[in-house]
Amino acid sequence: MLDLLKQLCLIDGISGDEGNVSDFIINEIKDFCEYKVDNLGNIICFKKGKHTATKKVMLDAHTDEVGLIITSITEKGYLKFKNVGGIDNATLLFKKVKINGKVSGVIGGKPFHLLSSDDRKKAPKDLYIDIGVKSRDEALALVSLGDSAVVQSDFEILGECIKSKALDDRIGCLILITLLKNFDEYDFYATFTVQEEVGLRGAKTAAFSAAPDFAIAIDSTTAADIAGVSDESRVCVQGKGAAVSFMDNSTVYDKAMYNAAINSGITCQPKAFVSGGNNAGAIHLSGNGVRTMAISAPCRYIHTSNSIVNTKDIESMISLCEYMLKKLASGNLE
């Protein structure tokens, strides 16, 4: 399972440029379900189970990750960029990037020695990518405006945890692939959606196509269980299982679904802070409205190239998804 997650995470695919992620996923799932790709690039899968589902259930994960888009090139060949998705500039300075998965570059900055004591305290700004060329023409031979860049980092195991880029939301993709391969009790829909990080856009059209009765958004959420953060601001804690949301900035969740998960007996925890959002925000407003819940991986340093997730929490998420899928598809939720 970790090997599959590693492969998923190491593919570069920022919002609007998810093609390589989608190709990889299709190759994994094509023998296990029917699928189609919609006009935005969402993969909409239908898996036939042993039993016909009483209620139509859709499980969703997004394929895109946060990254950078090249917006201009200076005369001397440095690339200027905009952030795609929410990124803290302090997590970009002096990092290695790859443009279009092939051209290496570095997010450069003023050397420490030349910073004024004021500058040393402030978040870096006016960032640029240095690919080692001397002119705009030389740069244009290697990259084009609108190209994607992604901060590179290794996938590593740290004790019980994994450290990687793109855990948000390749963990969700991993879980969907796992369910498509292994879960066969009831029919269900699985959607691998694009453009979550730029406003939950893929999920809108995917939910329209699938038109489910119930939906589960499978994503990552901030685990602020780190040094210096008070208990009430931690959102969720690593190692205590999947985080289940009652409310975030995009959705007030279906209370019956939330309660069913929290009382399932499977190790899980409430997402105990109203912050962030995920595809549920788009899905629950689709058609006549969809009863929706969110199951998330507690993730430290989310939206950075070195995010950390506990593998036990991923196992909890899979168990909880299977449990909820059975309960919902069989019509056993009021």
Added chain:
Amino acid sequence: MDIKELLYVLSELDCIGNITDAADKACEILSQYAKVKKTNGNNVIGFLKGKADYTIMLDAHIDQVGFIVTDIDENGFLTVSTVGGIDLRALPSRSVTVHSKQKITAVFCSTPPHLSNGDAEYDTISKIKLDTALGKKAKDIVSVGDFVTYNQECFDLANDLVCGRSFDDRAGVVCLLELAKRLSEKELPINVAFALSTGEELGLRGAITAAFSLNPNEAIAIDVDFGDSPDVPAEQSSVLGEGGIITYSPILEKKINQKLTNIAKENDIPYSTFVTGGKTSTDADMISISREGVKTSLISIPLRNMHSEVEILSLSDLTHLCDLLEKYILSGGVFNA
């Protein structure tokens, strides 16, 4: 090994405090060409005998910037102190290597999005905790006093630019090793002493004892200086790919610079010059005041993103610097009259 291979091998090994992997490897390579010894302070010294009883000391520092662990909490978060000058703004979410009982990877905490007010302050290293993700177990593996280093591996950029950690001053060390290789095959007019000194980033420390024990007649330090980049004023930087930087300063010896410049011109070796008004913040500052004083100069390699783990240099600058120093030494130095 060619210059690039040597740079990659040495930069991906570390040298900070009691971690001496890079120094050990450099010592092993240097011993193929010169008589070597390690001194009490972990300096590596190599010696090539020449005709005259006159010694030129070539110095580059082998140590690098990093961190040292000062506290380990119950939840696996480390407090560290910096070793050398580090840009704290670039630490959040960076992964680093902790040289503990077993080497582990850890990640500096970044501000969780819901707690960020867009106005983070990066003024105190002790506030930026380092996450081992090991929880309670961290205390069994990590000890106070363990060193922490960057871990970026080297990679190629366009043209002949390369990127990696610790190029400051592994690039200088690579030049010394390349020179030792070239000079070991030649008949030398003067003795050449190679000093790979430690502790530069903490106040030019290793060079103090290295210069004392070598007691040279003249010396040249090889270090890095600011390369051209969008954030650095042109007058404070040198362009990558235009050769080594011959540095002028009140504390440096002009006659060495003049001879270096003449040799560069006669042989069409690219070089640039940089002028500073006082101390250079390199080993040259200490070597020049060793014992009764040593006539000393400084040649630098232009480097972008200094003290980050993505330092960038041009390989041609290293080759040109070696060409220049090789000719200079074969010409017998400057005071060997």
